[in-house]
Amino acid sequence: MTKVGYIGLGIMGRPCALNLLAAGHELTVSTRTRSKAEEVLEAGATWADSPALVAEASEAVFLNLPDTPDVEQVIFGEEGIASASGFGGLLIDMSTIDPGRTSEIAGELAGQGIGFVDAPVSGGEKGAIEGNLSVMAGGSDTDFERALPLLAVVGERITHAGVAGAGQMVKACNQLLVGSNLMAIAEAMVLAERSGLVSPAVMREAVTGGFADSRCLQVHGQRMVEGTFRPGFKSELHAKDARIVKKMAGQTGTPIGAFDVARDALDQLVESGRGELDDSAVIEIVREQAAEGNPAGTDSPGLDA
Amino acid sequence: MTKVGYIGLGIMGRPCALNLLAAGHELTVSTRTRSKAEEVLEAGATWADSPALVAEASEAVFLNLPDTPDVEQVIFGEEGIASASGFGGLLIDMSTIDPGRTSEIAGELAGQGIGFVDAPVSGGEKGAIEGNLSVMAGGSDTDFERALPLLAVVGERITHAGVAGAGQMVKACNQLLVGSNLMAIAEAMVLAERSGLVSPAVMREAVTGGFADSRCLQVHGQRMVEGTFRPGFKSELHAKDARIVKKMAGQTGTPIGAFDVARDALDQLVESGRGELDDSAVIEIVREQAAEGNPAGTDSPGLDA
Numbered sequence: 001m002t003k004v005g006y007i008g009l010g011i012m013g014r015p016c017a018l019n020l021l022a023a024g025h026e027l028t029v030s031t032r033t034r035s036k037a038e039e040v041l042e043a044g045a046t047w048a049d050s051p052a053l054v055a056e057a058s059e060a061v062f063l064n065l066p067d068t069p070d071v072e073q074v075i076f077g078e079e080g081i082a083s084a085s086g087f088g089g090l091l092i093d094m095s096t097i098d099p100g101r102t103s104e105i106a107g108e109l110a111g112q113g114i115g116f117v118d119a120p121v122s123g124g125e126k127g128a129i130e131g132n133l134s135v136m137a138g139g140s141d142t143d144f145e146r147a148l149p150l151l152a153v154v155g156e157r158i159t160h161a162g163v164a165g166a167g168q169m170v171k172a173c174n175q176l177l178v179g180s181n182l183m184a185i186a187e188a189m190v191l192a193e194r195s196g197l198v199s200p201a202v203m204r205e206a207v208t209g210g211f212a213d214s215r216c217l218q219v220h221g222q223r224m225v226e227g228t229f230r231p232g233f234k235s236e237l238h239a240k241d242a243r244i245v246k247k248m249a250g251q252t253g254t255p256i257g258a259f260d261v262a263r264d265a266l267d268q269l270v271e272s273g274r275g276e277l278d279d280s281a282v283i284e285i286v287r288e289q290a291a292e293g294n295p296a297g298t299d300s301p302g303l304d305a
Numbered sequence: 306m307t308k309v310g311y312i313g314l315g316i317m318g319r320p321c322a323l324n325l326l327a328a329g330h331e332l333t334v335s336t337r338t339r340s341k342a343e344e345v346l347e348a349g350a351t352w353a354d355s356p357a358l359v360a361e362a363s364e365a366v367f368l369n370l371p372d373t374p375d376v377e378q379v380i381f382g383e384e385g386i387a388s389a390s391g392f393g394g395l396l397i398d399m400s401t402i403d404p405g406r407t408s409e410i411a412g413e414l415a416g417q418g419i420g421f422v423d424a425p426v427s428g429g430e431k432g433a434i435e436g437n438l439s440v441m442a443g444g445s446d447t448d449f450e451r452a453l454p455l456l457a458v459v460g461e462r463i464t465h466a467g468v469a470g471a472g473q474m475v476k477a478c479n480q481l482l483v484g485s486n487l488m489a490i491a492e493a494m495v496l497a498e499r500s501g502l503v504s505p506a507v508m509r510e511a512v513t514g515g516f517a518d519s520r521c522l523q524v525h526g527q528r529m530v531e532g533t534f535r536p537g538f539k540s541e542l543h544a545k546d547a548r549i550v551k552k553m554a555g556q557t558g559t560p561i562g563a564f565d566v567a568r569d570a571l572d573q574l575v576e577s578g579r580g581e582l583d584d585s586a587v588i589e590i591v592r593e594q595a596a597e598g599n600p601a602g603t604d605s606p607g608l609d610a
Contacts (some may be wrong), residue, residue: 100500122515122517123515134515136511138502138503157514157515159507159510159511161503162507163502166502166503166507169496169497169502169503169508170497170503170507170508170512172496173503173508173512173517174515174516174517176492176493176496177489177512178516178517180485180489180563181486181489181517181519183485184481184485184489184563185482187561188478189478190559190560191474191477191478191550191553191557194557194558195405195470195553197404197443197467197468197470197471197474198443198475199467202466202467202471202475203474203475203478207441207475207478207479209439210462210479210520211427211479211483211520211521211524212478212479212482212486212520213519214482214486214518214521215515215516215517215518216516216519219516245496248496252499253499253595253598254499254591255495255591255595256492256496257492257566258485258488258563258564258566258567261562286559289560290557290560
């Protein structure tokens with residue numbers, strides 16, 4: 001059994017931490033808001049007052065934090081993991097953050113003898129509770145092999161995508177694909193309903209099973225038909241991930257004109273106070289644009305502008 | 306057995322006609338270029354000199370033509386089907402054409418006592434040869450039920466989507482979804498390769514099975530990894546279908562900003578002499594835009610422009 005640390009006990013972190021405890025690992029935790037740790041402490045975890053103290057008690061520390069600055073703060077901030085005396089262990093970052101910055105963080109930690117694996121996940125709260133998350137991992141072979149037995153507790157489909165940062169890059173691509181697929185389904189459904197020729201539900205049913213088929217069409221397409229937009233995955237979180245995609249696209253000079261439209265729709269959901277809705281609610285933005293007779297949508301400059 | 310007419314014996318029409326013959330139907334055919342009919346004539350079909358003469362010899366006539374004007378010409382042109390003396394049968398249009406115009410054509414034909422079913426398909430040449438095309442049908446219940454035994458010869462998954470035009474509308478949505486999915490995969494793959502963190506092939510493999518999964522990721526994603534771009538479905542045909550989507554979007558005031566980027570990429574393939582390549586070649590356009598440092602791609606105005 002391994003001495004494991006866990007920092008960040010939100011929707012995703014809490015069930016993962018509980019699964020690590022249930023698998024017999026010794027768990028030390030710390031969170032900014034101590035109340036978030038209560039369930040895990042009751043289940044047998046030990047509290048530590050800082051990330052550094054978590055690291056000193058652990059062979060491997062999991063991070064599950066909202067965004068890039070949070071990860072940097074917990075590692076390099078005051079009483080951060082990098083300041084722990086004698087932690088030569090392994091950091092496993094399950095947050096979804098900037099791939100480029102991840103690669104730099106791993107380099108800085110390597111200089112201090114700290115191993116690093118980025119391990120963002122997909123599968124949502126359900127996957128975290130059931131311990132069958134998909135894990136997209138980046139890191140050296142040595143670090144990945146050390147992390148694998150612990151990752152196998154929280155996930156089922158674990159891919160070693162490459163060097164540190166590769167896991168985050170795969171996650172960014174995943175969020176790009178899902179966002180663009182949602183936008184495509186939204187545009188197709190609004191086109192169908194405005195044509196008066198076929199309902200979105202019938203259209204969806206008719207194209208399922210062919211080349212247009214996708215997990216998003218099956219799952220999110222059905223959510224769009226039902227129109228409740230209960231998450232699922234909140235638009236505000238997808239919008240955050242979309243900013244990471246956009247930043248990487250800017251840094252690498254990659255045109256992502258199609259995804260930009262999805263990203264804008266997610267941003268508009270957030271800006272209009274609907275960030276808590278499932279990301280399938282992008283269809284509402286397309287409907288509103290159509291109702292407003294927005295010319296940008298029907299005559300977008302696209303790639304050749 | 307039914308007396309069936311077939312007009313348009315190209316890549317899709319020829320195998321469908323052969324399957325109708327093999328199923329025991331009496332077949333009369335006509336094509337603009339008689340040589341295209343040879344294989345079907347050798348297999349037992351009868352030649353007629355005009356669409357009108359095909360109709361006069363048939364209870365039901367299939368059309369399988371390139372575009373809307375071709376369908377209009379064959380129906381309403383000189384010696385067209387509508388001018389046939391005494392054809393009170395059924396027209397089954399398997400072409401992919403304008404949904405709005407289809408709905409009008411059906412109305413005009415109904416006035417002459419001619420039944421109409423639009424029945425565009427997906428599944429490609431392979432599906433046509435094997436007789437397992439997906440058929441998206443529109444028309445009255447009566448017309449659809451008359452068409453069904455014949456459609457069942459050429460297809461397997463046959464959806465009655467609604468009134469005349471509904472089949473074309475579903476097909477348009479299908480082509481929108483496939484085009485946008487291809488574009489999303491292209492953007493994700495180019496982003497991955499330019500990041501230097503993970504190869505497109507590994508990224509694709511890692512996200513398959515999760516929410517980003519799609520038939521396009523499995524089939525066209527693999528084609529993008531291989532990079533041969535052997536069709537499959539030619540970019541020039543997808544570009545034609547994209548113009549139908551664009552027209553419907555314009556007529557209905559539906560914003561299709563994300564699909565517009567895919568449509569532009571397909572057009573660029575055609576304009577640069579690569580219209581014969583599989584539509585997965587849109588990744589080449591994204592790569593070229595990236596190499597040119599195109600600012601539109603990385604800072605597209607999107608929906609909120």
